[in-house]
Amino acid sequence: MSTRRRSIGVGVTLTALALLAVLGWTVVYPNVSVIVGSFERGLADWRDFAASPADIDALRGTIIVSIGSVIAALIVGIPLAFLLTRTEFRGRRLLSGVATLPAALPPLVGVLAFLFLYGESGVITRIVQRVFHLAEPPWTLSGLSAVIFVHAYTMYVYVFLFVSAGLERYDTTLDEAATGLGASRALLLRRVTLPLLTPSIAGAMLLVFMSALGSFSAPYVFGGGARVLSTQILVSKLNGAMGLAYVETTVLAVTAVLALFLLRRMEGRRAYAMAGKGRATRTTIRSPLARTLLPLVATLIVILLILPHAMVVLVSFARDGAWTTQLLPPEYTLDNFRRLAQDRDLWQPISNSVTMALIATVADAIVCFAIAYVVVLTKAPGKRLLALLSQLPWAIPATAIALGLAATFDRNAPLQLRVLLVGTFWILPIAYFIRNIPIVTSAVEGSLRQMDPTLEDAARGLGASRWLALRRVILPAARPGLVAGTMLAAVAAVGEFVASVVLYTHSNRPISVEILAQLRSLSFGTAAAYSVLLILLVLLIVVGARWLEGRVADGERVIQAA
Amino acid sequence: MDEVLGREHPEQPPRQVTAPLERSPGALVLEHVTRRYEGNAEPAVDDLSLSVAPGELLALVGASGSGKTTTLRIVAGYEVPDSGRVLLTEPGGATRDLTREPPQRRGFGMVFQHYALFPHMRVDENVAFGLEARGVRKAERLARAREALDGVGLGGKAQRTVQALSGGEQQRVALARALVIEPRVLLLDEPLSNLDPTLRQSTREELRATLRRSGVTALFVTHDQEDAFAVADRVAMLEKGKLLQVGTPEALYDTPATRAVAEFVGRATVVPAERAGDRVWVTIGGVALNASARHAEGGSPEKQVRAVLRPESLALTSDDNTPAWRGEVTVRRFAGGHVVYRVRLAGGIEVEVFGEGAGAREGEQAGVRLAGVPVATVPV
Numbered sequence: 001m002s003t004r005r006r007s008i009g010v011g012v013t014l015t016a017l018a019l020l021a022v023l024g025w026t027v028v029y030p031n032v033s034v035i036v037g038s039f040e041r042g043l044a045d046w047r048d049f050a051a052s053p054a055d056i057d058a059l060r061g062t063i064i065v066s067i068g069s070v071i072a073a074l075i076v077g078i079p080l081a082f083l084l085t086r087t088e089f090r091g092r093r094l095l096s097g098v099a100t101l102p103a104a105l106p107p108l109v110g111v112l113a114f115l116f117l118y119g120e121s122g123v124i125t126r127i128v129q130r131v132f133h134l135a136e137p138p139w140t141l142s143g144l145s146a147v148i149f150v151h152a153y154t155m156y157v158y159v160f161l162f163v164s165a166g167l168e169r170y171d172t173t174l175d176e177a178a179t180g181l182g183a184s185r186a187l188l189l190r191r192v193t194l195p196l197l198t199p200s201i202a203g204a205m206l207l208v209f210m211s212a213l214g215s216f217s218a219p220y221v222f223g224g225g226a227r228v229l230s231t232q233i234l235v236s237k238l239n240g241a242m243g244l245a246y247v248e249t250t251v252l253a254v255t256a257v258l259a260l261f262l263l264r265r266m267e268g269r270r271a272y273a274m275a276g277k278g279r280a281t282r283t284t285i286r287s288p289l290a291r292t293l294l295p296l297v298a299t300l301i302v303i304l305l306i307l308p309h310a311m312v313v314l315v316s317f318a319r320d321g322a323w324t325t326q327l328l329p330p331e332y333t334l335d336n337f338r339r340l341a342q343d344r345d346l347w348q349p350i351s352n353s354v355t356m357a358l359i360a361t362v363a364d365a366i367v368c369f370a371i372a373y374v375v376v377l378t379k380a381p382g383k384r385l386l387a388l389l390s391q392l393p394w395a396i397p398a399t400a401i402a403l404g405l406a407a408t409f410d411r412n413a414p415l416q417l418r419v420l421l422v423g424t425f426w427i428l429p430i431a432y433f434i435r436n437i438p439i440v441t442s443a444v445e446g447s448l449r450q451m452d453p454t455l456e457d458a459a460r461g462l463g464a465s466r467w468l469a470l471r472r473v474i475l476p477a478a479r480p481g482l483v484a485g486t487m488l489a490a491v492a493a494v495g496e497f498v499a500s501v502v503l504y505t506h507s508n509r510p511i512s513v514e515i516l517a518q519l520r521s522l523s524f525g526t527a528a529a530y531s532v533l534l535i536l537l538v539l540l541i542v543v544g545a546r547w548l549e550g551r552v553a554d555g556e557r558v559i560q561a562a
Numbered sequence: 563m564d565e566v567l568g569r570e571h572p573e574q575p576p577r578q579v580t581a582p583l584e585r586s587p588g589a590l591v592l593e594h595v596t597r598r599y600e601g602n603a604e605p606a607v608d609d610l611s612l613s614v615a616p617g618e619l620l621a622l623v624g625a626s627g628s629g630k631t632t633t634l635r636i637v638a639g640y641e642v643p644d645s646g647r648v649l650l651t652e653p654g655g656a657t658r659d660l661t662r663e664p665p666q667r668r669g670f671g672m673v674f675q676h677y678a679l680f681p682h683m684r685v686d687e688n689v690a691f692g693l694e695a696r697g698v699r700k701a702e703r704l705a706r707a708r709e710a711l712d713g714v715g716l717g718g719k720a721q722r723t724v725q726a727l728s729g730g731e732q733q734r735v736a737l738a739r740a741l742v743i744e745p746r747v748l749l750l751d752e753p754l755s756n757l758d759p760t761l762r763q764s765t766r767e768e769l770r771a772t773l774r775r776s777g778v779t780a781l782f783v784t785h786d787q788e789d790a791f792a793v794a795d796r797v798a799m800l801e802k803g804k805l806l807q808v809g810t811p812e813a814l815y816d817t818p819a820t821r822a823v824a825e826f827v828g829r830a831t832v833v834p835a836e837r838a839g840d841r842v843w844v845t846i847g848g849v850a851l852n853a854s855a856r857h858a859e860g861g862s863p864e865k866q867v868r869a870v871l872r873p874e875s876l877a878l879t880s881d882d883n884t885p886a887w888r889g890e891v892t893v894r895r896f897a898g899g900h901v902v903y904r905v906r907l908a909g910g911i912e913v914e915v916f917g918e919g920a921g922a923r924e925g926e927q928a929g930v931r932l933a934g935v936p937v938a939t940v941p942v
Contacts, residue, residue, distance in 0.1 A: 171676075171678070173674050173676065173678040174678050174680060176638075176640055176665070176672075176674070176678065177672065177674055177678035177679075177680075178680075178691065178695075179664070179665045179666045180638055180639075180640075180665045180666070180668075180670065180671070180672045181666075181671075181691055181692035181695055181739070181740075181743060182666050182667075182669070182692055182695035182696055182743065183666060183691070183692075183694075183695040184666065184695065187694070187695055191691070191694070192680055195682045196680075196681070196682060198682075
């Protein structure tokens with residue numbers, strides 16, 4: 001061991017190469033397979049794509065949904081962030097408490113809740129219809145605008161969080177300087193505040209755009225006649241038109257990567273370090289009108305934010321098939337939950353989701369910690385490539401990842417490095433694992449970057465083996481990011497829908513797919529009961545992670561005290 | 563006031579030229595201004611009245627928490643006082659009540675402690691921003707910004723990013739940005755505190771020269787007495803939100819109104835003393851010495867007072883027959899033209915004395931006598 005001290009080390013090099021191999025095999029290979037597959041019949045599939053009105057329509061729909069979702073999320077998120085970070089009013093704490101609630105809804109569950117609330121026979125729809133004595137429902141929750149509506153609810157949270165964080169760091173003396181120089185509110189906003197928030201806004205726009213681009217559940221359930229690429233891929237696959245599916249996937253992935261580059265440039269070009277103390281001060285509203293109105297508006301927003309969760313919980317107690325034309329479900333029962341616990345067939349999706357999420361998350365924790373270690377703390381060859389590849393799954397929509405796996409691991413061909421995974425249990429944990437590589441890696445990298453890199457040298461200089469330094473110095477430093485990253489990964493995996501619906505088989509179907517199946521058979525109560533269970537699982541993971549972090553913090557305090 | 567304005571200050575050779583403001587400066591008056599923060603028992607600013615004459619440079623000094631920054635923010639309009647008024651007298655004689663006027667309508671310029679330069683704008687765009695807010699066309703405002711930058715010696719760096727400037731240059735950009743709008747009053751919040759000591763020395767003089775040339779009325783907050791003395795015509799000292807004394811630097815130094823002023827301004831040991839007519843008697847270790855006394859205006863006529871012993875009012879003596887306080891030299895420090903001795907007298911009283919190089923060494927016994935210059939007294 002000691003002979004390798006302070007050199008790059010064979011161990012590190014081998015680790016880096018092994019990680020490159022893992023990412024090459026799981027991330028690069030499937031995507032290359034898709035691209036190659038799209039040319040399998042020469043340009044024929046590409047010609048079909050260009051000639052197909054449905055596909056052009058889907059491409060257009062995808063772009064409209066993505067841009068529309070970005071605009072809607074900005075319209076909701078930015079004012080809310082300003083309101084909650086810059087002003088003080090009654091009800092502010094409650095509102096900030098629930099403002100991030102939509103992010104806690106697993107994707108398909110949010111869609112379900114919106115169906116119960118705003119769908120053609122939804123509660124809100126019926127209330128409006130009755131109040132205004134309308135013969136027809138006032139709106140139909142379908143088409144691209146419905147998708148954007150749902151996205152606005154679930155995705156404004158990104159904008160809200162990013163802009164709030166930007167405002168917390170914001171040096172408010174810049175605003176004071178501008179007003180002192182005579183700037184009106186409008187000029188201040190246009191020339192100073194918004195330009196300085198551009199990195200935060202661009203970062204959030206990027207997240208919303210990418211999420212909307214790859215979004216599957218909302219278009220799948222509410223799309224109606226409207227098409228988007230992510231759902232069109234599944235349609236082509238189910239129709240057996242694999243070549244066309246590959247073309248569609250390639251187009252979707254290329255669009256995503258292009259958007260990523262464009263928005264990243266915008267984000268990076270305008271990043272400024274704020275000088276001085278970022279004094280975030282909340283001003284008390286002085287205008288009497290605003291003072292009375294603001295708590296009311298805040299209450300209304302709180303209700304709107306809580307309603308979807310409340311609705312899912314309510315419907316989970318509704319007897320299947322009893323809720324037809326009434327405003328609210330007429331009969332309530334515990335049967336839905338009882339059946340989930342007793343019926344083996346209904347229990348299976350739950351145990352599937354938990355098992356597969358666990359496998360994927362453990363694999364993410366190990367692999368991503370190793371990636372982050374190599375990227376941040378070593379000079380191993382290929383570490384830049386490793387960093388790039390570890391972020392790639394983030395840029396590629398989940399449908400595309402799923403289709404890539406389907407295209408690659410559909411047969412046993414050892415010479416082509418192919419293994420038959422399609423149709424087996426393992427295909428889903430692998431898909432979850434791949435999807436969560438970026439989030440876990442960047443979380444751990446974030447923690448490791450905060451660590452003083454000479455600490456490892458110090459430990460090794462004191463005679464610690466590489467293993468001891470890893471265990472006693474680096475792992476504790478990485479732990480906050482590792483806990484947070486694996487928590488997010490576990491939450492995403494346990495409710496994963498988009499890749500699942502492309503790749504599942506009956507025996508490994510996860511909760512989300514089963515929710516959709518129950519919905520199709522109009523068993524709203526059962527679907528909602530699954531959703532509640534899923535929300536509880538997510539809560540359990542979050543609480544568990546908090547507890548783990550608390551223990552880590554306690555440990556650190558003990559060390560500091562000693 | 564003429565005496566104040568006529569005070570001599572070492573002017574830098576005119577390295578740069580700042581044109582005098584076209585608009586005549588206004589006079590600023592604070593009347594019984596009080597500001598309390600929720601949760602604090604003591605007001606941050608307590609019944610403060612103060613006036614700044616047109617074209618005058620007034621420094622607000624005090625320790626941190628003395629209320630000087632709050633006062634400045636009230637004048638700027640970022641804070642509204644709970645009571646009292648902020649008035650501006652225009653050169654024509656009209657007086658406006660600005661107490662509730664928002665900052666953007668006051669027409670004041672402000673230089674912030676960390677300069678608050680807009681990081682996303684070029685240097686000239688920063689300087690031109692106030693003109694942009696006033697609707698000045700782009701070409702004209704950039705030209706005027708350029709002129710203002712020339713005035714602070716930064717004309718060559720107009721196109722740079724703010725981040726590319728040194729701390730001292732950023733300070734000058736902030737000054738140019740505040741001056742280019744021809745403010746009625748210029749406010750400066752600790753403009754020198756972010757500079758390193760060597761730069762600070764020369765920047766002080768530059769700052770005074772620039773302000774003088776522009777003829778602006780300026781209110782200047784600092785916790786550093788040397789900054790205040792180097793830049794300002796008059797100095798106002800605050801403590802716990804109250805005004806302790808306002809006057810020329812000489813007045814504050816020679817006739818401090820309170821012990822706090824005496825100790826804040828220059829080096830001083832404040833000891834119990836007795837007043838007898840125009841003499842003051844100081845007894846240390848049983849030895850009573852006297853000197854002619856100097857009292858602040860309105861000083862109380864009590865007999866028991868405190869004497870402000872400054873280094874130059876004391877002298878070392880080696881003659882055992884001269885009446886003197888005896889003590890031990892604890893520190894001997896060469897300070898260029900003279901030597902500073904720190905002597906511990908009876909009762910643990912430590913004084914600083916300026917002396918010649920041939921005086922006592924550390925650890926030796928020495929006598930300290932009054933040098934025969936007037937000694938200031940303050941109330942107990």
